[in-house]
Amino acid sequence: MSSTPRWLYVVLLAVGVFAPVLLPQIASQLAFLWIMVVFALAWDIMGGRMGYNSFGNILFFGIGCYALAVFQRDLNWGGYWVALPIGLVFAGILASLAAVFFGVGMLGLREKYFAVGTLGLGVAAGEIAASWDYIGAGGGLSTTLMPVAGNANVYWAYIAFATAVVTFFALKRLYVGRIGLALGAIRDDEDKAEAMGLPTTRVKTLAWAVSAFPLGVAGGIVGNMQGFIDPRDIAFAGPTYGTWMILMAILGGRGTLWGPVLGAFVFQITKELFWVYLAEWQRIALGVLIVAIVVFFPRGILGWARERWPQRFGVRVVETPA
Amino acid sequence: MSTLLEVTGVSKAFEGVKANTDVSIRVNAGEIVGLIGPNGSGKTTLFNSIVGYHPVDGGTIQFAGKEITTLRVPEIARLGLLRTFQQTRVYKQMNCVENLQISTPAAQLSTASLFVRVPKPVTEKAEALLDFVGLSSKRYLLAGDLSFGQQKLLEFAMALMSEPKLLLLDEPTAGINPTLINGLIDRLRRANAEFGVTLLVIEHNMRVIMNLATRLYCLAQGKILAEGAPEAVRQDPRVIEAYLGGH
Ligand SMILES: Nc1ncnc2c1ncn2[C@@H]1O[C@H](COP(=O)(O)OP(=O)(O)OP(=O)(O)O)[C@@H](O)[C@H]1O
Numbered sequence A: 001m002s003s004t005p006r007w008l009y010v011v012l013l014a015v016g017v018f019a020p021v022l023l024p025q026i027a028s029q030l031a032f033l034w035i036m037v038v039f040a041l042a043w044d045i046m047g048g049r050m051g052y053n054s055f056g057n058i059l060f061f062g063i064g065c066y067a068l069a070v071f072q073r074d075l076n077w078g079g080y081w082v083a084l085p086i087g088l089v090f091a092g093i094l095a096s097l098a099a100v101f102f103g104v105g106m107l108g109l110r111e112k113y114f115a116v117g118t119l120g121l122g123v124a125a126g127e128i129a130a131s132w133d134y135i136g137a138g139g140g141l142s143t144t145l146m147p148v149a150g151n152a153n154v155y156w157a158y159i160a161f162a163t164a165v166v167t168f169f170a171l172k173r174l175y176v177g178r179i180g181l182a183l184g185a186i187r188d189d190e191d192k193a194e195a196m197g198l199p200t201t202r203v204k205t206l207a208w209a210v211s212a213f214p215l216g217v218a219g220g221i222v223g224n225m226q227g228f229i230d231p232r233d234i235a236f237a238g239p240t241y242g243t244w245m246i247l248m249a250i251l252g253g254r255g256t257l258w259g260p261v262l263g264a265f266v267f268q269i270t271k272e273l274f275w276v277y278l279a280e281w282q283r284i285a286l287g288v289l290i291v292a293i294v295v296f297f298p299r300g301i302l303g304w305a306r307e308r309w310p311q312r313f314g315v316r317v318v319e320t321p322a
Numbered sequence B: 001m002s003t004l005l006e007v008t009g010v011s012k013a014f015e016g017v018k019a020n021t022d023v024s025i026r027v028n029a030g031e032i033v034g035l036i037g038p039n040g041s042g043k044t045t046l047f048n049s050i051v052g053y054h055p056v057d058g059g060t061i062q063f064a065g066k067e068i069t070t071l072r073v074p075e076i077a078r079l080g081l082l083r084t085f086q087q088t089r090v091y092k093q094m095n096c097v098e099n100l101q102i103s104t105p106a107a108q109l110s111t112a113s114l115f116v117r118v119p120k121p122v123t124e125k126a127e128a129l130l131d132f133v134g135l136s137s138k139r140y141l142l143a144g145d146l147s148f149g150q151q152k153l154l155e156f157a158m159a160l161m162s163e164p165k166l167l168l169l170d171e172p173t174a175g176i177n178p179t180l181i182n183g184l185i186d187r188l189r190r191a192n193a194e195f196g197v198t199l200l201v202i203e204h205n206m207r208v209i210m211n212l213a214t215r216l217y218c219l220a221q222g223k224i225l226a227e228g229a230p231e232a233v234r235q236d237p238r239v240i241e242a243y244l245g246g247h
């Protein structure tokens, strides 16, 4: 990957910092924009870099939703502002632990079996949550409200922005490490990687745990921001959030650093415009968009661009003198 | 010389097809041993059995004094027993240097090391090995864009990168330009002599294997037909018969 132009960072930083105060009326959409970025980045670790299409990453998001809410309800150490960051980290850790736990069974599956297996995991989690009284069962769970006067969504937009930034740079750092190569090896030929003695099980489990963490944090944020967690429509919302995370990564270009970010922006903005201008028809339009993405952009916007201008993406196409 | 690999009475059948029947071979540390036999005689199957790719129906396999009959592929690989594939296998969407960088000995890949950059000595070794197999000028090309023969060379370099004790090579010269074959024989010898890698080589090219191996085994219809010095095996009437009458 070639180095990213500096102006891109500057523009994104400006959006993250100024947009919530300048446009407080859309603060909630802004918060969701950054959450979408987190969704796509996290999914891409497995789906893009490692070639494992997880349809059940919503599991980690849902765990995060409940983890923070229950932490605030039952412990609430140090009051709201202390408990919030601790609770968000707790949500991430719990999600990662779940990834390690379920990884033992799921990561032995390959390709479509993994996809279907993880899909089942997400659905099952929703059903379990809907029948578990401790977390409100099917009636849902109300979350602690942020003790601020005025528009809490402005604060959430910043918290979501910070989460996206940390996720982005953590992954950027991760991918230049050896694990980046290990993920690529598993994606290209897992049997070969095994035959070379690569600790594939460990790499896969780590990758899933790493992708679960930001999803857990995102779950905590969204559950709190909504003020209410419905087990099927928010926490384990496979048909919406769960599907979107996959689409955004594919749309932007899976396996690239900026692809998921770009995909999240394009998707979230398009979706919001549909909601505003296509009353009644938004869901159908969204469905059409989803089909169009999969049919016309199987490799995503950046994947397509990289094919056209490989040098710009740091791919050396000419031979180097020995 | 100490025994590195000891295969004793191994059998393997696929739905009635007896691919290997009561096969016993031994490879001593430091040797280059050849495995020949007509197409379909069970050579690749024997490799698969040795590296734990499938369970054997009977017999035992020992490597470096350790019982490995029931171990699986990754465990055996981590003991230092590697194989290359007849139908080359490389990481196609990664470039040649990256293919080697991720092929370090498994012992060097602790969990902590996964999170840091590839150490400089590893990259230097990767470059040196690419030079060794003659792929230096292609080092930043995607492995998938290499020709079949070049992929064979890359796969060989990947195997060397992980410093195996024993390397099983499945037809290393297949698809290699005839003018480059002598160079490859030379590299195989140097891998053996300089890097201390013991080799067990499947090969159809008689000239190559005669040049390379210190001992030969010949498989025919899943059974060991002959073993011994290369010239003696080649002139064995049963071997000649198997090659001429086999198909
Ligand atoms: N997975 C499998 N399932 C069914 N039959 C198999 C399988 N693998 C090998 N065989 C059969 O076992 C026999 C031995 O095959 P093997 O690949 O070991 O031969 P080989 O000596 O490597 O041949 P070649 O020189 O052509 O590579 C063949 O009859 C083959 O069809």
Ligand SMILES: [Mg+2]
Binding pocket: B043, B044, B045, B086, B170
């Ligand atoms: Mg074969």
